[in-house]
Amino acid sequence: MTQSLFERLGGEPAVDAAVDRFYRKVLGDPAISAYFDDSDMDAQRSKQKAFLTMAFGGPNSYTGKDLRAAHKPLVERGLDDSHFDAVAVHLQSTLQELGVAEGLIGEVMAIAGSTRDDVLNR
Amino acid sequence: MSGNRSNLAAPQADEGASRSIAFQGRRYDVGPQETLLDALLRGGAAVPFSCRKGSCLTCRLTCLEGEVTGAARQGLRPAQIERGGFLACRQRPRGPMTVALPDEPAASTAARVTEKQILGPDVCLIRLRPETPFAYRPGQFVNLRADDGLIRSYSLASLPQQNEDLEIHVKRLPGGAVSGWLYDSVAPGDSLALDGPYGECHLQGEDPAQPILLIGTGTGLAPLLGVLRDALARGHRGPLRLYHGSRRPTGLYHHGFLSALARRAPDLAYHACVSGDEAPAGFRGQRAELAAFEDLAELSGWRVYLCGYPAMVQAAKRTAFLQGASLDEIHADPFDLQELRREPRPDDGPPRTDTW
Numbered sequence: 001m002t003q004s005l006f007e008r009l010g011g012e013p014a015v016d017a018a019v020d021r022f023y024r025k026v027l028g029d030p031a032i033s034a035y036f037d038d039s040d041m042d043a044q045r046s047k048q049k050a051f052l053t054m055a056f057g058g059p060n061s062y063t064g065k066d067l068r069a070a071h072k073p074l075v076e077r078g079l080d081d082s083h084f085d086a087v088a089v090h091l092q093s094t095l096q097e098l099g100v101a102e103g104l105i106g107e108v109m110a111i112a113g114s115t116r117d118d119v120l121n122r
Numbered sequence: 123m124s125g126n127r128s129n130l131a132a133p134q135a136d137e138g139a140s141r142s143i144a145f146q147g148r149r150y151d152v153g154p155q156e157t158l159l160d161a162l163l164r165g166g167a168a169v170p171f172s173c174r175k176g177s178c179l180t181c182r183l184t185c186l187e188g189e190v191t192g193a194a195r196q197g198l199r200p201a202q203i204e205r206g207g208f209l210a211c212r213q214r215p216r217g218p219m220t221v222a223l224p225d226e227p228a229a230s231t232a233a234r235v236t237e238k239q240i241l242g243p244d245v246c247l248i249r250l251r252p253e254t255p256f257a258y259r260p261g262q263f264v265n266l267r268a269d270d271g272l273i274r275s276y277s278l279a280s281l282p283q284q285n286e287d288l289e290i291h292v293k294r295l296p297g298g299a300v301s302g303w304l305y306d307s308v309a310p311g312d313s314l315a316l317d318g319p320y321g322e323c324h325l326q327g328e329d330p331a332q333p334i335l336l337i338g339t340g341t342g343l344a345p346l347l348g349v350l351r352d353a354l355a356r357g358h359r360g361p362l363r364l365y366h367g368s369r370r371p372t373g374l375y376h377h378g379f380l381s382a383l384a385r386r387a388p389d390l391a392y393h394a395c396v397s398g399d400e401a402p403a404g405f406r407g408q409r410a411e412l413a414a415f416e417d418l419a420e421l422s423g424w425r426v427y428l429c430g431y432p433a434m435v436q437a438a439k440r441t442a443f444l445q446g447a448s449l450d451e452i453h454a455d456p457f458d459l460q461e462l463r464r465e466p467r468p469d470d471g472p473p474r475t476d477t478w
Contacts, residue, residue, distance in 0.1 A: 012196075020448050028444050038440055043179060045449050046197045050177055061175040 005057035005107050009100065015052050018094050023048045025090040032083050035074050055091065055112040067118040075121045084116055144187075144220040145169075152215050158183075158194075159210035169223070174211045181210040188219030199450055201322040230317040231256055235310050236287050242375030244294040245341060246305050249280075249287040250314065258282055259325065260348030261427070263455065264318035266290075266300065274300040277323070277345035277429070277455065281355055288316075291344040291375075321345075323453045325352040327425055331360040335418060335426045337411050337438055339367045342430025343376060345455060349427055354387055362390040363418065367410025367430075369398030374405075393417075411438040415445060422446030428454045 010017075023045050027033050036044060054060040071079060091112055095105045141152040145167055152161040159181050162169045171181040179197060185206040194213035195203050207224060233250035240246050258264075263277040280289035294305035308314070323345045334353060336346040343366050353362060364384075368374050374394045384392040393413055394405045401407035408416075411434055418424070426442045428435045435454045442452050 020443075023449075024444060024446075027440070039436070041439060041443065041449060042199065046177065046179060049197060061177070 005104070005111075006053075006059075009056050009104060009108070011058070012053075014098075015049060015056060015058065017098060018052055019045060019049045021097065022052060022090060022094040025094060026087060029086060029090065032086050035077070035079055035083060052091075054115075055108050057107070057111060064115075064118040067115055068121050071119045072121055080120065081116075084119060088112060140218055141215045142218045143215065144218075145183075145222070156214075157211055158213040158215055158219070158221070162210060169210060171211060176209055176212045179209065182207055182224050183210050183221045184208075184224050186220040186222055188221075189216055191216070199322075201326055201450075201453075205322075229254070229256055230315070232313050233288065233316055235308055235312045235314065238308065238310060241291070243372050244305065245373075245375040246292050246294070248290050248292060248304065248308065250290070250316070251287045252316075253313075256282075256288070256319075258288075258319035260352040261324040261345040262319035262321045262348075263323075263345065264288070264290075264316045264320070266304075267315040267317075268300045268303050270299070272300050275320070275455075277321075277342075277348065278319070279344040279347040279351070281348070281351055283355065289344070291341040293341045321455060323349070323427060323429060323455050325349050325356070326453065327451070329360070330356065330358050333361040333363070333424045334358070335363045335365075335414060335421065335424050335442075337365045337367075337414050337426070337428050337430075337434075339410060339430030339434055340373065342435075342455070345429045346427055347376070350383075350390070354383075354390070358389070360389065362387070363393070363414065364390065365393045365395055365410040365414040367395040367397060367413075367434075369396070371396050371399065371402055371405060409434075411441070414438075415441050418445070420446055425451045426453070428452065 026036055026048070027038060038044060050060060050062065054062045088109065092105060092109060095108060100108075141161075143150045143152060143158060143161060145162060148165070148167070150161045150165040150167065152158060156164070159169065159171055159174065163171070169181060169183070173180070176193075176196060182198065182202070185208055190206070190208040191213055194208040194210075196209075196212065198207050198209070202224075210221075231252045231254045233252045233256075235248060236251050237249040238246055258278055260278055260281055263275045265273045265275050267273050276290040276292065278288055279291065280286040292301055292304045295301050334349075336350060338346045346364060346366075350362060350364060364380065366374055366376070366380065371377075371394075374396070377394055380392045380394075384390045393410070395410040395413050396402075396405045396407060397409040406413045411428075415438075421442055424442075424447050426447045428438045428442070439452055439454060443449055
């Protein structure tokens with residue numbers, strides 16, 4: 001039986017290894033940090049972890065409807081493709097820094113990319 | 123995209139097993155298809171919840187007896203898991219459990235005032251001897267109940283392992299009902315009611331050589347002093363960096379004590395930071411957190427403790443994280459953060475006196 005993407009990436013420990021690094025990049029990027037509420041960083045980090053679990057092909061409870069509802073207020077504040085692209089670049093460089101194989105990075109980026117229309121409420 | 127709900131399947135519960143849950147003195151039976159949260163809500167229990175799928179962390183409870191499943195721990199911090207924390211909406215009990223709200227008091231006791239010392243302008247130190255055994259970690263806080271029923275939180279600077287009385291630092295705030303009563307009226311021999319301990323602002327981690335950064339303003343020093351003295355008492359070998367800030371030199375009310383402590387402890391460096399008045403010789407002329415982050419630009423691998431003025435705590439948490447500290451290793455007084463969320467952002471004004 002072939003391993004799932006999530007298993008090939010290393011499962012939950014891989015998400016744990018990536019989440020602080022990824023959130024730090026996002027929070028430190030002035031072009032997008034305003035869209036990430038930092039009044040409760042632990043809660044925000046949990047959301048980043050849920051997102052990474054989903055992008056890694058792991059068990060998650062995200063639905064398109066959830067993604068739309070969660071991002072609707074941000075879209076009303078101006079969230080657009082440029083912000084989505086910036087987050088995607090941070091995700092990609094996080095995985096590169098962790099030494100993830102290019103093929104696996106491509107699979108993760110494809111899953112993340114598939115959420116674009118829901119995130120941007122189109 | 124569609125949700126991947128099939129992967130959420132929980133371990134199959136044994137249909138015949140008793141899944142009786144004790145919570146706040148009542149029992150709730152969990153059906154084979156139910157989560158613990160479902161059963162509590164069905165039984166009319168008052169338990170906070172929101173998303174019901176493990177994202178929002180609102181339905182966090184503490185397990186006192188019984189088994190927590192792995193799925194119910196996802197998203198919680200190591201310190202919360204260590205204390206039995208789990209999410210009711212992700213828990214499918216396999217057997218009986220006893221559970222509690224995370225902030226339910228571990229103990230309530232009367233405590234007698236054994237000492238009161240004025241440390242500086244409007245700051246006093248009070249020592250309390252609990253009348254029943256009271257276990258805590260230095261840096262955790264207790265809730266003190268005033269005669270009129272008002273409750274305020276105070277952090278513990280004392281060391282339980284040396285049988286010390288509980289030590290709290292009280293800043294008298296203008297119009298502060300409880301702090302004024304403690305500062306002006308309470309005297310040795312008086313008996314106070316308290317409960318606790320609460321909070322995760324205590325010495326954590328397994329590595330006795332891990333570098334530790336402590337930043338506090340005002341009486342936010344008290345929990346930091348608890349953590350610091352705990353580390354020294356346990357033979358901590360790594361660097362300890364303490365930054366205590368105030369607007370005026372007199373606000374650094376423990377300067378003599380801390381300077382002497384740092385002379386005795388080679389791994390401890392103490393920085394006295396004055397942000398308002400001109401700094402006298404030997405003091406830093408800037409805010410405590412700015413001095414710390416300037417000195418320590420790379421915080422990867424550090425454990426960080428932040429206590430004091432809520433706006434400082436929040437800003438410093440962000441900076442410590444951006445400079446490399448792991449969020450799991452940044453600890454702050456939770457009651458400060460909760461107050462920050464309940465209140466409008468206190469940008470520059472004085473702290474609201476009715477919250478102390």
